[in-house]
Amino acid sequence: MQRVAADPIDVLRSRTSAKWRSFPADVLPLPVAEMDYPLAEPIAEALHAAIRRSDTGYHSGSRHVADAFQGFAARRLGWDVDPAHVTCTADVSMGIVEVLRQVTSPGDGVVITPPIYPPFFDLVTEAGGRVVEVPMRGGIDDGWGLDLDGIEAAFASGAGAMVLCNPHNPLGWVPDRTTLEQLAEIAASFGATVVSDEVHGPLAQPESPYTPFLTVSDAAREIGVTVTSASKSFNIPGLKAALMLTASERGDRVRTGFPYEVEWRMAQFGAIASIAAFQEGGPWLDGVLASLDDNRRLLADLLADELPGVRYRMPQATYLAWLDLSALGWGDDPAAYALEHAKVALHRGPAFGASVGRGHARLNFACSPEVLSEAVTRLAKAASPAVE
Incomplete structure (x- = not known):
């Protein structure tokens, strides 16, 4: 299956949509449900x-x-x-x-x-x-x-x-x-x-x-x-x-x-x-699904290697990962800590329901493997002082 590759980061940062205009340039933006892939050619x-x-x-x-x-x-x-x-x-x-x-x-x-x-x-x-x-x-x-x-x-x-x-x-x-x-x-x-x-x-x-x-x-x-x-x-x-x-x-x-x-x-x-x-758009969508399959598995491997305390279940659909970051000690809203200390923007877990979202965050993995890897590496570096 021919994968659809994400646009280069410099091209992405030239976009004017919410994902790329909501954070400073040194932040990897992974909260908003937009994909980093180029538009399907027929569209x-x-x-x-x-x-x-x-x-x-x-x-x-x-x-x-x-x-x-x-x-x-x-x-x-x-x-x-x-x-x-x-x-x-x-x-x-x-x-x-x-x-x-x-x-x-x-x-x-x-x-x-x-x-x-x-x-x-x-x-x-x-x-x-x-x-x-x-x-x-x-x-x-x-x-x-x-x-x-x-x-x-x-x-x-x-x-x-x-x-x-x-x-x-x-x-x-x-x-x-x-x-x-x-x-x-x-x-x-x-x-x-x-x-x-x-x-x-x-x-x-x-x-x-x-x-x-x-x-x-x-x-x-x-x-x-x-x-x-x-x-x-x-x-x-x-x-x-x-x-x-x-x-x-x-x-x-x-x-x-x-x-x-x-x-x-x-x-x-x-x-x-x-x-x-x-x-x-069917062939393009097939390629996107293959890329998302790769990334949901890559995320599992990255977390196991670099942030083993973070709990994650591979999604059956979408390009969104629900992460339990409670073990990192980053509080009820770990996305706030991740943004300040790792320069990674995640979607706030409590926004999905205060009773069940504490200690959680949502991550968008419809990006390049390189961006996903860099995001997890940044989170792991930010976690190292907080995890014995």
């Missing part, structure tokens, strides 16, 4: 062609993106998507908020599963809901899973919806079909809605295939709404395009209830790039 060419023809007006609706995703989903994900059941918007977070506004009333409980992508806490409240935390079960040693009993108890206590992260950010855990079937049955028994964020789905490694929630059962199709995008898999989050998918009359009522402007928030360049990604 770049599609965008260049749009510029050449001055195609910078409003996008022409959801259908063209939905049609492209239909082919991608069938080829890569084993998912039969009906483009007529797709509405686009600007990004996954916006889609989650709009779905929650349709399926909950102000003050309703919404289940999330810490440690979890930090914006989930804010998305629930933005939609008018109340966060109900049901932490993940298990851990680094034995692996993770949903606390289905806890989720059922939350629904029984009145929570009206759940935001599922499939695959899970920051754990890189991929729920299996049986787990998703059980979740769907529990939600259906209470009439609750499962909003499934599946933006990292195409980044699952081959030995841990991702299962789209809407494919697992009639119950899932009845109570589920999936929100996804090409943004993470193809590194185009700044171009703003996402898809909201349903597979039942109930789900369609959610989509048709959106305010008119929800669909028109998708950007023209986001639509153009997404179509190119879904139609022609």
